[in-house]
Amino acid sequence: MKPSTSLLLLALATACSPEQQSSPEIVTTDASGLAPASFVMRNEEIRDDILRMLVEENITHRLTEDGSIEYDEVDGESIDRIIYYAVGQYAARN
Numbered sequence: 001m002k003p004s005t006s007l008l009l010l011a012l013a014t015a016c017s018p019e020q021q022s023s024p025e026i027v028t029t030d031a032s033g034l035a036p037a038s039f040v041m042r043n044e045e046i047r048d049d050i051l052r053m054l055v056e057e058n059i060t061h062r063l064t065e066d067g068s069i070e071y072d073e074v075d076g077e078s079i080d081r082i083i084y085y086a087v088g089q090y091a092a093r094n
Helices: 003-015 043-058 075-094
Strands: 028-029 037-041 062-065 070-071
Touching: 003 028, 037 043, 037 075, 043 062, 043 070, 043 075
Parallel strands: none
Antiparallel strands: 028 037, 037 070, 062 070
16 A cells, blocks of 8 residues: 555544544435535534635535535536545645
């Protein structure tokens, strides 16, 4: 395993609080028809960075009552890039 991959996995493992370790850090849902895609980011610091970057890049999104972030499925590649960047920045800071 490459050192950068190990560092990323270590960062994701330590980013969760103990009561949240049983659930995945990022949960995606399959979007079909008009329903938007969504994900849940439980780490508040990473989530804030993602939301800031979504606004900076003018990507349409909304927060739902359950804490997930919804977005248009067509923006999936941009969302993936933003999530990986935010997690990488979090790992570098910690």
